[in-house]
Amino acid sequence: MKVLITDPSITADALALVGDGTEVVWGKVLPHSGETLAPDACANALARAVAESGAELVVVPHNLAAEDLVPRLAALLECGSALECRLVERTSGGWEIVRPVYGGAIEARFALTSPRLVASVEAGAGGAEGAPAVESMETVEVRAEPGQLVAGDSRGEDVPLEKARRIVAGGRGVGGPDGFERLGKLAALIGGVVAASRPPCDSGWVPGSYQVGITGKRVAPEIYVAVGISGSVQHLAGMSRSKCIIAINSDPDAPIFRAAHYGVVGDWQAVIDQVLAKAG
Structure with missing residues (x-):
């Protein structure tokens, strides 16, 4: 053979x-x-x-x-x-x-x-x-053929998701594509990139290249902000190596809090708006 x-x-x-x-x-x-x-x-x-x-x-x-x-x-x-x-x-x-x-x-x-x-x-x-x-x-x-060389990935950002040092990830709780636009502002503020759990990708809110998890990409950034992500085993397998995990979720019993180093229980939009306002 x-x-x-x-x-x-x-x-x-x-x-x-x-x-x-x-x-x-x-x-x-x-x-x-x-x-x-x-x-x-x-x-x-x-x-x-x-x-x-x-x-x-x-x-x-x-x-x-x-x-x-x-x-x-x-x-x-x-x-x-x-x-x-x-x-x-x-x-x-x-x-x-x-x-x-x-x-x-x-x-x-x-x-x-x-x-x-x-x-x-x-x-x-x-x-x-x-x-x-x-x-x-x-x-x-x-x-490799000319025209197939890129610095980055299909997400259109300068840093591939797997190499990003800071990631802001959204889940089903973000609510739709408009929510991910707001996450993009937070990612830009901290010099990071946007990612997602599987449900937003399956729903077409963001491309499949954003997905973190067993069936997506495995990442190990310095900071991983999980917004509106419940914390399924499949998702945790893709981001558990993150050095600092910050979870924002309205459900105090969400499994993501057991994996997080820091957690905020509350409406994610209100939390992020406060962060953006103080930074701006």
Whole structure:
């Protein structure tokens, strides 16, 4: 089986993941003019690397960027995808994978019927110390196409959500798109960006790229202001690494307060209006 990796530092992890009899290819993406590559640019370039190499499996290091890259690349290749894999096995019908679920509490086995697979792996998760050494590997270099280079993300802001140091996130309690415009003023005041829990994204109030949580992005800012967010397990999994969590909610029993370092019980609009007024 031929495996394409996106970073040579995970060669041993990739081999430990799939076992012996594997040919490893490094898909090296070259940006233009040294600019930062957007996930779409990486995905398009890697899709060309897969076509050139004929790889059946693509393995990328698991991190926040992988959560954007893996599904985008799988969509281009029209194949299956899986994050945080601990084991990958080729079967007659496709693939079997083992990965953590429920926030890492247990491991589960899944079957995917797909000719190819795009997977992420955490360093050392597959027992890389026992993997066979690779003396040399083929390198496929692909250059990102002009016009796909951006500094930022599809949210139109200068700082990608995963790299933001300050985040103001809104939930169902914000009430609609107009509420997020007000959150934008608070974010601008503290030099941050706007994010959301899943309900506002599902309702179309904000783009899906704003979503923080298990099915969204995982963030670890210095300050995370949660406005009108109840605090579901799914959302907390995406922002629990924040150094300082400030919750604003009218419900004193909202689960978000158990995760917050500071909490304000009250009408979120009144609270934010007071903050903006004192700053202005």
